[in-house]
Amino acid sequence: MLRCFSCGGKWLKDVKDFDDDDDDIPIRSSDSSEHGSGRSLLSGRGKESSSQKGNMARSFTFRELSIATRNFTETNLVGEGGFGRVFKGHLDSGQIVAIKQLNRDGFQGNQEFIVEVLMLSLLHHPNLVNLIGYCSSGDERLLVYEYMRMGSLEGHLFDIEPGQQPLDWSTRIKIAVGAAQGLEYLHCKANPPVIYRDLKSANILLDENFYPKLSDFGLAKLGPVGDNTHVSTRVVGTFGYCAPEYVMSGKLTLKSDIYSFGVVLLELITGRKAIDLSRKAGEQNLVVWSRPLLKDPTNFIRLADPMLQGRFHVRSFYHAVAITAMCLQESANFRPLIGDIVVALKYLASQSNKKSSRGVARSPLPPSQSPSPLKHGSDSFSRDRDFGSFSSI
Numbered sequence: 001m002l003r004c005f006s007c008g009g010k011w012l013k014d015v016k017d018f019d020d021d022d023d024d025i026p027i028r029s030s031d032s033s034e035h036g037s038g039r040s041l042l043s044g045r046g047k048e049s050s051s052q053k054g055n056m057a058r059s060f061t062f063r064e065l066s067i068a069t070r071n072f073t074e075t076n077l078v079g080e081g082g083f084g085r086v087f088k089g090h091l092d093s094g095q096i097v098a099i100k101q102l103n104r105d106g107f108q109g110n111q112e113f114i115v116e117v118l119m120l121s122l123l124h125h126p127n128l129v130n131l132i133g134y135c136s137s138g139d140e141r142l143l144v145y146e147y148m149r150m151g152s153l154e155g156h157l158f159d160i161e162p163g164q165q166p167l168d169w170s171t172r173i174k175i176a177v178g179a180a181q182g183l184e185y186l187h188c189k190a191n192p193p194v195i196y197r198d199l200k201s202a203n204i205l206l207d208e209n210f211y212p213k214l215s216d217f218g219l220a221k222l223g224p225v226g227d228n229t230h231v232s233t234r235v236v237g238t239f240g241y242c243a244p245e246y247v248m249s250g251k252l253t254l255k256s257d258i259y260s261f262g263v264v265l266l267e268l269i270t271g272r273k274a275i276d277l278s279r280k281a282g283e284q285n286l287v288v289w290s291r292p293l294l295k296d297p298t299n300f301i302r303l304a305d306p307m308l309q310g311r312f313h314v315r316s317f318y319h320a321v322a323i324t325a326m327c328l329q330e331s332a333n334f335r336p337l338i339g340d341i342v343v344a345l346k347y348l349a350s351q352s353n354k355k356s357s358r359g360v361a362r363s364p365l366p367p368s369q370s371p372s373p374l375k376h377g378s379d380s381f382s383r384d385r386d387f388g389s390f391s392s393i
């Protein structure tokens with residue numbers, strides 16, 4: 001995935017060199033030990049962290065990881081990103097893992113490596129990928145994760161191969177719920193809160209049951225504490241997913257992540273990439289293309305991914321679009337909190353489970369959980385139908 005803002009690209013040899021970039025370092029490394037058993041800088045506000053205290057990343061030798069990947073053979077290669085290449089590996093214990101090898105010529109460097117290790121040593125939730133260990137040996141930097149059999153969400157939404165089954169609507173909603181729960185943990189349960197900064201479909205990994213987990217915490221940053229409303233930082237992230245106010249001012253808030261989440265929802269709804277340079281002018285930036293459609297509920301259906309072939313729960317679809325529009329509000333203050341998004345999406349998931357075919361919805365959203373002033377009674381879609389009550393979005 002194209003990164004428009006580099007995170008520095010420095011190849012830092014030692015942990016102590018981190019002080020070079022004080023402004024952009026989420027956590028200090030002084031208390032990190034080889035086995036990640038240092039004093040915890042983040043204390044979970046939820047039950048997840050206390051229940052997973054023993055779940056610490058361990059240190060691997062380069063030799064162990066070479067053996068696990070059969071010397072990093074191409075046949076074990078499962079993907080490649082800005083950080084480097086990702087290999088499938090088999091540990092001595094029999095466990096299957098994904099091993100990410102830092103590319104020394106890449107833009108992303110040692111800083112992200114250490115932030116990733118520290119963050120994932122301290123943060124634990126079923127919707128965050130599990131870091132099993134790491135290797136820091138000479139110039140080599142590797143990360144060892146639980147293996148996510150279905151790869152990234154990106155691989156299931158775009159450029160579907162002939163014969164590949166597109167994701168159905170209820171699976172898309174389940175993925176949205178899981179990703180939102182992961183974000184809720186970062187925003188509401190981690191203490192201090194963590195701003196993820198790199199939410200995108202490439203970083204939502206899926207297990208064999210399409211259960212989603214957020215990955216790549218190398219850009220994550222501790223959120224504002226006390227009376228502060230934002231943290232100021234160099235702008236990093238992925239083009240197409242960054243909130244406009246963050247790009248303009250460098251002021252980072254939890255609402256920056258909400259905007260990125262809105263872009264992911266839009267990808268789930270449309271099956272289009274956040275940025276797709278192969279499309280004609282005017283359609284290359286997904287948010288720009290969708291803005292006029294998001295403003296007019298009679299156009300919502302034009303957002304639907306053709307791969308869904310109209311097989312979705314209509315009310316659930318409309319509500320999902322409404323939630324998306326709220327997340328993508330230009331004004332950060334008007335974007336919803338992640339806790340409210342989780343409630344609304346869970347409700348949609350329960351509706352999608354009832355029936356995932358076109359046009360049947362048995363009950364409207366309860367007013368207290370409604371993501372928008374939705375008009376009730378629109379059980380089946382009609383292009384000409386009056387959806388005037390959506391106009392407040």
Ligand SMILES: Nc1ncnc2c1ncn2[C@@H]1O[C@H](COP(=O)(O)OP(=O)(O)OP(=O)(O)O)[C@@H](O)[C@H]1O
Pocket residue numbers: 001002003078079080081082083084085086098100129145146147148149151152155202203205215216238
């Ligand atoms: N834990 C994992 N299990 C299985 N496959 C993985 C795992 N982590 C990454 N991958 C695969 O490797 C690919 C590359 O992932 P990576 O995180 O390195 O790059 P990216 O997120 O696509 O891009 P970038 O790092 O530039 O933002 C993913 O799309 C996925 O297919």
Ligand SMILES: [Mg+2]
Pocket residue numbers: 081202203215216
């Ligand atoms: Mg990634």
